[in-house]
Amino acid sequence: MEYDTIAAISTPMGEGAIAIVRLSGDEAIEIANRIFKEKSLQEVESHTIHYGHIIDPQSGITVEEVMVSVMKGPKTFTREDVVEINCHGGLVSVNRVLQLVLTNGARLAEPGEFTKRAFLNGRIDLSQAEAVMDLIRAKTDRAMNMAIGQMEGRLSKLITSLRQELLETLAHIEVNIDYPEYDDVEEMTHNVLIEKAGYVHGEIEKLLHTSNQGKILREGLSTVIIGRPNVGKSSLLNSLVHENKAIVTDIPGTTRDVIEEYVNVRGVPLRLVDTAGIRETEDIVERIGVERSREVLKQADLILLVLNYGDELTIEDERLFEAIAGMEAIILINKTDLPKKIDLERVKILAKSYPIVTTSLLEEHGVDDLEEAISSLFFEGSLEAGDLSYVSNSRHIALLTQAKKTMEDATFGIESDIPIDLIQIDLTRTWELLGEIIGDTVQESLINQLFSQFCLGK
Ligand code: GDP
Numbered sequence: 001m002e003y004d005t006i007a008a009i010s011t012p013m014g015e016g017a018i019a020i021v022r023l024s025g026d027e028a029i030e031i032a033n034r035i036f037k038e039k040s041l042q043e044v045e046s047h048t049i050h051y052g053h054i055i056d057p058q059s060g061i062t063v064e065e066v067m068v069s070v071m072k073g074p075k076t077f078t079r080e081d082v083v084e085i086n087c088h089g090g091l092v093s094v095n096r097v098l099q100l101v102l103t104n105g106a107r108l109a110e111p112g113e114f115t116k117r118a119f120l121n122g123r124i125d126l127s128q129a130e131a132v133m134d135l136i137r138a139k140t141d142r143a144m145n146m147a148i149g150q151m152e153g154r155l156s157k158l159i160t161s162l163r164q165e166l167l168e169t170l171a172h173i174e175v176n177i178d179y180p181e182y183d184d185v186e187e188m189t190h191n192v193l194i195e196k197a198g199y200v201h202g203e204i205e206k207l208l209h210t211s212n213q214g215k216i217l218r219e220g221l222s223t224v225i226i227g228r229p230n231v232g233k234s235s236l237l238n239s240l241v242h243e244n245k246a247i248v249t250d251i252p253g254t255t256r257d258v259i260e261e262y263v264n265v266r267g268v269p270l271r272l273v274d275t276a277g278i279r280e281t282e283d284i285v286e287r288i289g290v291e292r293s294r295e296v297l298k299q300a301d302l303i304l305l306v307l308n309y310g311d312e313l314t315i316e317d318e319r320l321f322e323a324i325a326g327m328e329a330i331i332l333i334n335k336t337d338l339p340k341k342i343d344l345e346r347v348k349i350l351a352k353s354y355p356i357v358t359t360s361l362l363e364e365h366g367v368d369d370l371e372e373a374i375s376s377l378f379f380e381g382s383l384e385a386g387d388l389s390y391v392s393n394s395r396h397i398a399l400l401t402q403a404k405k406t407m408e409d410a411t412f413g414i415e416s417d418i419p420i421d422l423i424q425i426d427l428t429r430t431w432e433l434l435g436e437i438i439g440d441t442v443q444e445s446l447i448n449q450l451f452s453q454f455c456l457g458k
Pocket residue numbers: 227228229230231232233234235236334335336337338359360361362363
């Protein structure tokens with residue numbers, strides 16, 4: 001397939017970092033050649049790197065000292081011709097090179113467009129493309145590993161084997177219907193059907209079970225810090241942000257113009273509500289009442305409730321405990337450097353099973369314990385990176401949910417002994433839904449597929 005040539009800055013725009021302008025498309029090499037001084041890039045071998053200078057062909061002025069990689073399709077990520085111009089300077093020079101590339105025939109790539117091309121050109125399947133898109137947005141190492149795992153096709157493999165299972169089941173049914181006299185074909189009894197359906201249903205359920213964790217890893221736990229005025233909420237936010245560098249990922253093909261307040265606490269990505277939001281919640285319970293505030297807080301995956309060690313518990317503190325009932329929370333008793341006034345026994349009663357952590361943010365004490373508490377809250381053995389196929393994409397989740405439903409219909413049908421060709425419909429639908437996850441929307445009839453797979457002794 002042929003598309004126009006796209007270009008973008010494909011490295012994070014940090015100071016001092018090497019920045020790359022990447023081009024992909026039929027004219028990638030030609031366009032790069034127009035602005036490269038030393039030699040003809042159209043005559044070099046594929047997959048070679050060349051030192052030289054970028055010039056503005058109109059004025060003849062030298063703009064940048066660069067290394068240029070020339071890679072001819074199809075052995076590239078997009079399967080198209082790809083050129084990468086490595087610039088040493090900062091933002092200004094890389095932008096100048098990009099401008100030149102754009103004025104000499106390339107079009108600015110949309111975010112993720114390189115990946116889209118890899119998909120359109122058949123280099124990767126849909127779930128892999130989506131994994132790369134997740135990667136582009138990945139906020140932490142863990143989320144990144146998950147995305148890479150998916151990209152490597154774990155999810156695809158699992159889905160493919162489930163579809164195979166369904167296909168074989170369908171083939172058996174088909175044979176029983178069409179050739180009832182054929183004895184050497186195993187009789188597809190309802191019992192066998194139930195077993196097969198149960199297996200597929202169970203596997204789909206397992207996949208769905210990981211999806212919430214996947215979502216959390218990818219999007220970050222939305223975390224709200226609450227507490228009375230002056231207990232140290234802002235200090236807490238600051239120390240979390242300072243101790244845990246916000247994460248940037250190094251993904252080719254993305255221009256990054258959105259910077260979000262994410263922090264990575266021992267592998268747990270937290271999406272801290274912005275400071276404005278936090279200030280809003282300061283007196284939230286008082287302002288809008290327990291019921292309303294519960295609703296606001298319900299949006300959060302994690303609450304950090306801050307108390308003051310050097311002060312007595314107040315009715316406001318108690319109300320905050322009421323407001324967070326039933327939610328994930330950690331209780332922070334801050335300002336332990338002050339003389340104790342708080343009633344710790346009472347705090348323990350109010351906190352029920354919530355972890356309690358004591359800190360002195362002023363003396364930078366206890367933040368470690370808080371991080372430990374956050375991490376063990378979410379990684380208590382339930383998430384062993386690398387072992388599972390995490391489902392992290394909302395489209396996949398929707399399709400899996402539908403597939404689970406159609407498998408339930410099938411199972412119900414089998415149990416109530418309805419005619420087997422009706423059960424076929426649900427199984428076929430499940431097969432199609434799973435196919436959509438890996439981008440395999442087969443046009444040809446399923447029956448043809450079935451019979452090419454299931455050779456009937458001819
Ligand atoms: P917020 O109103 O809950 O956001 O509280 P701030 O974070 O703005 O802190 C209020 C005041 O308490 C500031 O003067 C902080 O420096 C101070 N503070 C924060 N943490 C501690 C602590 O651990 N010990 C002491 N003594 N003061 C603290």
